[in-house]
Amino acid sequence: MHLLDVTKPDGRAMTLYGLSPVRLDGPVPSPFPDPLNANPHLRWHPLRGEWITYAAYRQGRTFMPPPEYNPLAVCISPDNPTELPAGDYAIAVFENRFPSLSMEAHDPPQALVETAPGTGICEVVVFTTDPKSSLGALPLAQIELLLSVWGDRTTRAAATGKIQYVLPFENRGAEVGVTLHHPHGQIYAYPFVPPVPARMLAMQQQHYEKTRRALLKDMIDSHLAAATGIIYHGPHAVAFVPSCARYPYEVWVSTIEPVATFSELSDAQRADLARALKTVILKYDGLWQRPFPYLMAWYGAPTDGKPHPESFLHAEFFPPYRSRDRLKYLAGTELGAGMFAMDVLPEEKAKELQAVEVHID
Amino acid sequence: MHLLDVTKPDGRAMTLYGLSPVRLDGPVPSPFPDPLNANPHLRWHPLRGEWITYAAYRQGRTFMPPPEYNPLAVCISPDNPTELPAGDYAIAVFENRFPSLSMEAHDPPQALVETAPGTGICEVVVFTTDPKSSLGALPLAQIELLLSVWGDRTTRAAATGKIQYVLPFENRGAEVGVTLHHPHGQIYAYPFVPPVPARMLAMQQQHYEKTRRALLKDMIDSHLAAATGIIYHGPHAVAFVPSCARYPYEVWVSTIEPVATFSELSDAQRADLARALKTVILKYDGLWQRPFPYLMAWYGAPTDGKPHPESFLHAEFFPPYRSRDRLKYLAGTELGAGMFAMDVLPEEKAKELQAVEVHID
Numbered sequence: 186m187h188l189l190d191v192t193k194p195d196g197r198a199m200t201l202y203g204l205s206p207v208r209l210d211g212p213v214p215s216p217f218p219d220p221l222n223a224n225p226h227l228r229w230h231p232l233r234g235e236w237i238t239y240a241a242y243r244q245g246r247t248f249m250p251p252p253e254y255n256p257l258a259v260c261i262s263p264d265n266p267t268e269l270p271a272g273d274y275a276i277a278v279f280e281n282r283f284p285s286l287s288m289e290a291h292d293p294p295q296a297l298v299e300t301a302p303g304t305g306i307c308e309v310v311v312f313t314t315d316p317k318s319s320l321g322a323l324p325l326a327q328i329e330l331l332l333s334v335w336g337d338r339t340t341r342a343a344a345t346g347k348i349q350y351v352l353p354f355e356n357r358g359a360e361v362g363v364t365l366h367h368p369h370g371q372i373y374a375y376p377f378v379p380p381v382p383a384r385m386l387a388m389q390q391q392h393y394e395k396t397r398r399a400l401l402k403d404m405i406d407s408h409l410a411a412a413t414g415i416i417y418h419g420p421h422a423v424a425f426v427p428s429c430a431r432y433p434y435e436v437w438v439s440t441i442e443p444v445a446t447f448s449e450l451s452d453a454q455r456a457d458l459a460r461a462l463k464t465v466i467l468k469y470d471g472l473w474q475r476p477f478p479y480l481m482a483w484y485g486a487p488t489d490g491k492p493h494p495e496s497f498l499h500a501e502f503f504p505p506y507r508s509r510d511r512l513k514y515l516a517g518t519e520l521g522a523g524m525f526a527m528d529v530l531p532e533e534k535a536k537e538l539q540a541v542e543v544h545i546d
Numbered sequence: 547m548h549l550l551d552v553t554k555p556d557g558r559a560m561t562l563y564g565l566s567p568v569r570l571d572g573p574v575p576s577p578f579p580d581p582l583n584a585n586p587h588l589r590w591h592p593l594r595g596e597w598i599t600y601a602a603y604r605q606g607r608t609f610m611p612p613p614e615y616n617p618l619a620v621c622i623s624p625d626n627p628t629e630l631p632a633g634d635y636a637i638a639v640f641e642n643r644f645p646s647l648s649m650e651a652h653d654p655p656q657a658l659v660e661t662a663p664g665t666g667i668c669e670v671v672v673f674t675t676d677p678k679s680s681l682g683a684l685p686l687a688q689i690e691l692l693l694s695v696w697g698d699r700t701t702r703a704a705a706t707g708k709i710q711y712v713l714p715f716e717n718r719g720a721e722v723g724v725t726l727h728h729p730h731g732q733i734y735a736y737p738f739v740p741p742v743p744a745r746m747l748a749m750q751q752q753h754y755e756k757t758r759r760a761l762l763k764d765m766i767d768s769h770l771a772a773a774t775g776i777i778y779h780g781p782h783a784v785a786f787v788p789s790c791a792r793y794p795y796e797v798w799v800s801t802i803e804p805v806a807t808f809s810e811l812s813d814a815q816r817a818d819l820a821r822a823l824k825t826v827i828l829k830y831d832g833l834w835q836r837p838f839p840y841l842m843a844w845y846g847a848p849t850d851g852k853p854h855p856e857s858f859l860h861a862e863f864f865p866p867y868r869s870r871d872r873l874k875y876l877a878g879t880e881l882g883a884g885m886f887a888m889d890v891l892p893e894e895k896a897k898e899l900q901a902v903e904v905h906i907d
Contacts, residue, residue: 285887297765298789373883480881517713518715521715522711522740522743529602533602
């Protein structure tokens with residue numbers, strides 16, 4: 186992995202990653218001339234026992250971009266700056282201009298509940314300089330690079346000493362609120378372990394203390410043994426519809442043997458994990474012969490400096506569709522009670538994905 | 547409160563409620579001629595430590611209704627049966643035809659995770675026989691009746707001995723997936739305390755053990771003392787945008803003094819709570835002069851037979867809009883991590899609602 190750290194004119198950090206040495210062919214641009222001075226703050230929700238972050242930026246921008254303006258495109262004219270410089274690189278990561286969490290956060294305002302600085306990192310990860318591509322369409326080598334990039338960002342966030350959890354994710358599709366279709370994801374680095382991974386961690390710890398085994402490893406083994414819900418099964422990686430899926434087309438992707446973080450992946454594991462990931466997304470896109478929207482979240486070990494033998498790096502895909510034409514809305518029981526209700530069986534949905542043929546060189 | 551219990555031709559139970567004695571003017575209809583034999587099952591999600599319910603019904607219906615067909619309308623012709631009989635009553639409650647939980651659930655299938663019968667109750671609550679009305683438009687007396695109906699349903703569910711939590715809710719608007727605009731809500735009765743109320747209960751219990759006070763009571767007192775976020779303040783009830791709101795237009799509604807369940811409300815409390823509820827919804831609808839979508843969830847004490855002095859009945863409104871034209875999508879950080887990110891301050895959104903004038907006789 187090759188990389189180059191640069192700074193944008195408005196002060197934001199950017200890293201360019203490549204499979205070969207990175208070369209800049211022009212200035213590092215920013216659509217925004219001035220620094221932002223981001224200062225988000227946290228408020229404690231006493232009833233739910235969780236932090237919420239508040240980042241109230243003025244929505245007024247310095248210019249009104251035309252509808253076809255793609256801020257993630259490579260910059261070709263200094264009169265129309267984007268986020269990406271011209272040059273030779275494969276993947277770009279930069280600080281979100283309007284972050285929900287910031288390492289600069291300070292002096293939180295008083296509120297009627299406890300407050301704290303919104304310390305953290307919000308980054309944009311541009312998967313490719315090709316605005317018409319998609320994560321699943323990228324060459325395997327570039328997906329492998331992305332896995333390494335997520336590892337590098339996690340390591341860097343941990344090195345600040347102020348981050349306890351790093352979540353790389355991709356929101357894909359207008360159905361999940363994405364209006365910018367240039368292939369990209371985001372990374373949130375939190376100053377605490379947030380509720381969902383905290384709950385998963387607690388369950389994994391309970392299981393590990395009882396069995397000395399990773400909980401996800403036992404789940405993978407049972408799915409492989411029963412040959413149930415398997416979407417991909419390679420030498421080192423697996424993708425499957427879990428028997429306890431909460432979304433009709435939910436799929437999990439991971440190595441077969443437990444790995445706690447991206448940086449612990451062997452070359453062979455990383456290569457097969459990239460193939461598993463590509464397979465899943467191509468099957469999604471092939472299912473209805475159109476781009477398939479989803480939320481993809483990567484869950485690794487906390488960066489809290491403690492050992493996490495119970496933890497097992499994996500991705501979970503939460504697609505919003507229940508069938509070709511019908512969205513699954515999260516409403517009363519899901520958002521109000523936290524209990525998901527499914528009107529299909531995971532095993533049936535897995536068959537649909539299994540039947541989609543994909544070809545990867 | 548007057549009521550009449552009846553049974554539909556397909557075996558489902560229905561109760562008609564009125565402010566005056568209930569009178570039937572025709573047969574009790576059902577759009578479905580045959581019993582369903584609902585048999586949902588639960589699966590345990592080992593990583594998240596929560597139950598998911600699966601109810602895979604054949605989507606094939608016995609007839610294709612025309613687009614204008616309203617199954618919640620009062621039945622006027624036996625050739626075109628709906629769910630509601632002709633007669634004199636104000637509110638109807640009946641068992642959902644395709645329930646996610648059922649008291650008949652039995653013999654759960656085996657899966658790769660632990661399974662259990664999907665025991666519980668899913669009911670539809672028709673707020674009025676007027677398909678063009680809305681909860682906020684109903685007379686105060688009918689909203690008071692609805693509060694009593696929710697209490698009656700909770701008491702009945704508890705009496706089965708198999709229900710630990712009852713959640714009355716309303717999903718309103720196409721934006722939250724509702725295609726049927728006849729004013730109605732639902733009730734889910736769970737065989738366990740589901741994750742969201744369980745977490746709220748744990749936080750309330752901690753606070754109560756430390757202070758011997760209800761946590762929500764302290765939150766209400768601080769909002770009233772600071773005069774912050776208050777949307778309604780009557781002699782016995784209050785509505786406010788909480789300082790820790792997770793949705794831009796989130797509002798909570800409750801009595802001022804703690805009440806654990808609907809059935810504990812005094813007449814004066816019930817009347818003022820109805821006025822608070824009506825005020826909130828009319829302000830929502832007045833904000834942009836159009837029906838305002840939301841999820842409204844009512845959180846009361848568990849029906850687990852234990853005392854709950856920490857518990858405080860209240861409604862929480864989760865509206866999907868962040869501004870007139872923009873939805874707040876739940877994506878990476880909300881669904882993936884469980885941390886909500888807000889780009890507005892609750893105090894600012896409260897001012898918008900405070901400025902909406904409503905008139906209630």
